[in-house]
Amino acid sequence: MIGGLSLTYLRYELLRTFRNRRFFILSLVFPLVLYLLIAGSTRHENNLGGTGISAPLYFMVGMASWGTMTAMLSCGARIAAERSVGWNRQLRITPLSPRAYFRAKVLTGYAMALISLVVLYAAGLSLGVSLPANEWLKMTFLILVGLVPFAALGIALGHVLTPDSIGPALGGGVALLAFLGGTWFPITGGFFFHFGQYIPSWWLVQASHVALSGHSWPAKAWLVMGGWTVLLSALALRAYRRDTGRV
Amino acid sequence: MSEISLRGLVKTFKGPEGPIEAVRGVDVEINAGETLALLGPNGAGKSTTIDMLLGLLRPDAGSVSVFGRSPSDAVAAGAVGAMLQTGELIRDLTVRELISMMAALYPQPLPLSEVLELTGTGEFSEQRTQKLSGGQTQRVRAAVALVSNPELLVLDEPTVALDVEGRQAFWRTMREFAARGKTILLATHYLEEADAYADRAVLMAHGRVVADGPTNELKAMVGSRTIRATLPDVDLAALQALSGVSAADRRGEAIVLTCADSDATIRALLAAYPQARDIEINAAGLEQAFIALTGEQDAPATVTAAADAERTEAAR
Numbered sequence A: 001m002i003g004g005l006s007l008t009y010l011r012y013e014l015l016r017t018f019r020n021r022r023f024f025i026l027s028l029v030f031p032l033v034l035y036l037l038i039a040g041s042t043r044h045e046n047n048l049g050g051t052g053i054s055a056p057l058y059f060m061v062g063m064a065s066w067g068t069m070t071a072m073l074s075c076g077a078r079i080a081a082e083r084s085v086g087w088n089r090q091l092r093i094t095p096l097s098p099r100a101y102f103r104a105k106v107l108t109g110y111a112m113a114l115i116s117l118v119v120l121y122a123a124g125l126s127l128g129v130s131l132p133a134n135e136w137l138k139m140t141f142l143i144l145v146g147l148v149p150f151a152a153l154g155i156a157l158g159h160v161l162t163p164d165s166i167g168p169a170l171g172g173g174v175a176l177l178a179f180l181g182g183t184w185f186p187i188t189g190g191f192f193f194h195f196g197q198y199i200p201s202w203w204l205v206q207a208s209h210v211a212l213s214g215h216s217w218p219a220k221a222w223l224v225m226g227g228w229t230v231l232l233s234a235l236a237l238r239a240y241r242r243d244t245g246r247v
Numbered sequence B: 001m002s003e004i005s006l007r008g009l010v011k012t013f014k015g016p017e018g019p020i021e022a023v024r025g026v027d028v029e030i031n032a033g034e035t036l037a038l039l040g041p042n043g044a045g046k047s048t049t050i051d052m053l054l055g056l057l058r059p060d061a062g063s064v065s066v067f068g069r070s071p072s073d074a075v076a077a078g079a080v081g082a083m084l085q086t087g088e089l090i091r092d093l094t095v096r097e098l099i100s101m102m103a104a105l106y107p108q109p110l111p112l113s114e115v116l117e118l119t120g121t122g123e124f125s126e127q128r129t130q131k132l133s134g135g136q137t138q139r140v141r142a143a144v145a146l147v148s149n150p151e152l153l154v155l156d157e158p159t160v161a162l163d164v165e166g167r168q169a170f171w172r173t174m175r176e177f178a179a180r181g182k183t184i185l186l187a188t189h190y191l192e193e194a195d196a197y198a199d200r201a202v203l204m205a206h207g208r209v210v211a212d213g214p215t216n217e218l219k220a221m222v223g224s225r226t227i228r229a230t231l232p233d234v235d236l237a238a239l240q241a242l243s244g245v246s247a248a249d250r251r252g253e254a255i256v257l258t259c260a261d262s263d264a265t266i267r268a269l270l271a272a273y274p275q276a277r278d279i280e281i282n283a284a285g286l287e288q289a290f291i292a293l294t295g296e297q298d299a300p301a302t303v304t305a306a307a308d309a310e311r312t313e314a315a316r
Helices: A002-019 A021-041 A055-084 A087-092 A098-126 A133-146 A148-160 A163-181 A191-196 A200-213 A219-242 B046-053 B071-076 B095-103 B112-119 B134-146 B164-178 B191-197 B215-222 B236-240 B262-272 B286-294 B299-315
Strands: B004-015 B018-030 B035-039 B061-066 B080-083 B152-156 B183-188 B200-205 B208-214 B225-230 B245-251 B254-259 B277-283
Touching (some): A021 A055, A055 A133, A133 A200, A148 A163, B018 B035, B035 B046, B046 B183, B080 B134, B095 B134, B164 B183, B183 B191, B262 B277
Parallel strands (some): B035 B183, B035 B200
Antiparallel strands (some): B245 B254
């Protein structure tokens, strides 16, 4: 019964997200336009920066990591907006459990992320990206797993920041994470190469490499992602628990 | 034994100039089926008390029991509905969808058609929530509070945003709901509202309960007037003895008499002291009445501090 109850809640959460046209379209259009600009001009490059990966594929996954990160973190923007009208207090005096609340937020973020992914895959195909079916699947799987810490980060930020401050925080945060993760150009050596491997966005971008070489993430990737997930989930839960006051 | 009890509640917030005691020892018992008004000026600690009743705030000391359960258990069981003081609606849903969404969270909600009818939201149920007027929004908020068919309904300053007509419609809805045997707690700073709709009122001032009783008795208590006059060199004790005076006070050359029966007092005053001049008679507002009830001269400052505390809390 409880599952049924929160399913209705989830359905309306999704409906609300897709009805917010400006938000919906903008969060899909920017990664797409950037991708077509960058990858369109380098579409014949087959070994980008010595990575062994063609430019359209490299940038497709890079932009996908950017678009899906944005989609997950925008959860936080919606939470901040709800808090500012006092809606989270209204929800807290219903039987909706924190678990069901988080689940609805995370699944809404994933729905946005999946749409973003599909749009960029379609753009990639149009620029000549071609992969065997199992590599598409493996890459998609790793990207989706790699988004878990970002879901937690979005929820944590949403319960701490105001709607005014969360826009710049997300914009700047995503740009920084994208840069460190090698979204816009490959990082193959030096300080950022070593540092980047401890950043979750790094491994989102690496999803294309491991798919191509036929391996999964190395143990280090799983450790880094697991560590961030645990840390950020704890922060999200703490932020949610503390956030009962009038905003 | 009462169904809802607040015992020894204390809540202190951190303020910019040290701790602010928003609630300092509140005891209230509420019986099932009763409509109780929590009456007090802004900053009296009403909203903080309600937040503790709903489990939104954890008291520093004291306990809350709602139908024999903790607030969070009562909320989880769907026994509590509330219209909080601050709050708007989330956007991008129609009124009908929003109420359905909330209904889906409860084990035994009222049928949607009944809620729409009861709250008068049916006529704009297909509109998006961001397109509603203030009065319509308030009606939808009432619907959100009622949809769970709660045993306890908490209304925190529910009519602040409403015009006269809206208020009447709102109270028709709530009377109808109360008639089903539901318990209602109404926080307000309108004495008239408490008098018209509640069986009993609890008066709060600067974080404490200062009076608790049937609304008509309280109305008589706080329905006093003050007489102010320039009248030097008269003994306060003599003024205190005048007919209808409940308190006498001196402010320099002026005297201030708090009166239960100002008509009797003004006649007695002029008969005894024809030299009294610059006479003003004012209806004592709730705040003055509370000060009279609590007898604390520093009360206004404390009330302001508590109001600041709520604002500080609000700004966090």
